[in-house]
Amino acid sequence: MNPELETSTINAPSALGHIVLENLSMSFGQGVSRIEAVQAIDLNVAPGEFVSIIGPSGCGKSTLLNVVAGFATPSGGQVLLDGAPIVGPGPERGVVFQQYSLFPWMSVRKNVEFGLKMKGVDTSKRETTARTLLGLAGLLAFENHFPDQLSGGMKQRVGIVRALATSPQVMLMDEPFGALDAQTRVVMQQILTNMWQKFRLSVLFITHDIEEAIFLSDRVYVMTARPGRIKAEIAIALPRPRTAEMMSSIEFTQILHKLRNLIREESLAAMGHELDAGGLEGFSTEVGPAGLQHLV
């Protein structure tokens, strides 16, 4: 089986997947306890572009992603996908979660087939697509395993492949490698950039790992401490396809220093706020109850 041929039929290149956030703001709670999570966000992702958002903890990066995914409705401004406002989640926007979120009762292949099944694609076609994608991610041998039999890196590859299966125009990734160890993370970044090279869809990628953001992205947005705003927007002019060697190049290092300084200011500001607010309170927006569960 020629993967190159197979995938081109799954994901025909298109000029779709244009995300625009205009003057977006988001707040939680009412009255005195009202918290401004993000403010006046103008952000866009061109079709086929890889864009990352980095920022200190609690700056509302995940909130932005939730809005684009359709899990949350903005308090102000608008979110458009190819000119149409986003209402609720949908299969044209694939989401990869930090906690993998694979269905533990389904085999790896059934997980990948899920989106296609919801679309009403017939069994044999589902199977072919799932197997092709799993083959690309090097997981074909594990198609009949349950997710709990896999390592974290493998689970997240299944998560990515599952999101790709419905041929989305957009991929939204919320710190997808945040739960992985450093070595696995480096490998996963390489796999992701290679996959992106093949599929060329728009990606909105949330991370707090600066190197990761530079390595993967065409552009990086830096957010301020809460209430989150766009502090800077930096184009990453490194050539494609990206390779690990580029991480030691002068260009990479320069961008890294620049971004790290920007982030450091904001992290210090964020910590200052947290200390003022009495410790843990500053985490509440980003971590939330579900996130805390994950920590316990």
Next chain:
Amino acid sequence: MASLPLRVFTPAGADKPAISAPLGPELSAVPISTGRAAVLPPAPRAEPSAAARLGEVLRSQLTTLLLGACSLGSLVLLWHLATTYRWDFYIRFANLPTPMEVATQLGMAMENTSFIHNVGMSLRRIAIGFAVATVLGVGLGLAIGRYKLLRQLMFPAMEALRPIPAIAWVPISIMLWPDNEVSIVFITFIGAFFPILLNTVAGVQAVDAVLLRAGQCLGAREPQLMWHVVLPGAAPQVFTGLAVGMGVAWVSLIAAEMISGQFGVGYFTWEAYSLISYADIVLGMITIGVLGLGCSWLIRAASNLCLPWLAYSKPAGQS
């Protein structure tokens, strides 16, 4: 998750190429070299020979079996001694049948159609009552667990009825239903219903919200989400409810048969008391025990069959 992005690293470090050496631009080469090494369920430790393993398994099984036999054997022995020598110290064993008498009675009962008929009647009542309780309990539980409005509307009523034991329903049930048979099935149903309902509700509420989001992102609409995500997510706890429900169903059934029944093992046992047929009383008790055990074994088997993935989600030993 909340760590600060101030990681220290060496930009021009010589170790970088070493880490990334196996990463060619070709995808296929990467995952195979890393994935295999990561985790595989059959851990690649030195496998002992098949014969040695079999021996080990047999030995541990044999020990379990022997100890089990000892445990049961001493119970029967104690029973035998107490009844044969008619122990009498506040508790009186004088009128109780000996194990041999009960065994003889069992032999006679097996040739007698009325005993078999009684067992059949009880099993039928359990089957119908439990099936209805499962369908209603799981169905309602899914809806109540998922929809807040429904929960607020129905839960108070359910909570009001729940503490009333199934046996307390006997008089009302006789008045409520046109014939005795239906009323006994109803009591069996009541016994099984609440454990199933409550466990299903709890199971639905415990389904990870991230899985629901994942389902929605992949295009699942509400009915699909219910069937493909909520139900399987709640399934482990649903089966807990079924197991508990089965136990309570038997308790309720036997009580109902003793009080109002015609036919059934409970009726058989109580009738034996009225007829001063002591061996039959104990035979009835043992039959009830065996039937109950069989039913809960069935539930466990069904659970293992339906939830094969659970074997991996709780790694034994967590090494």
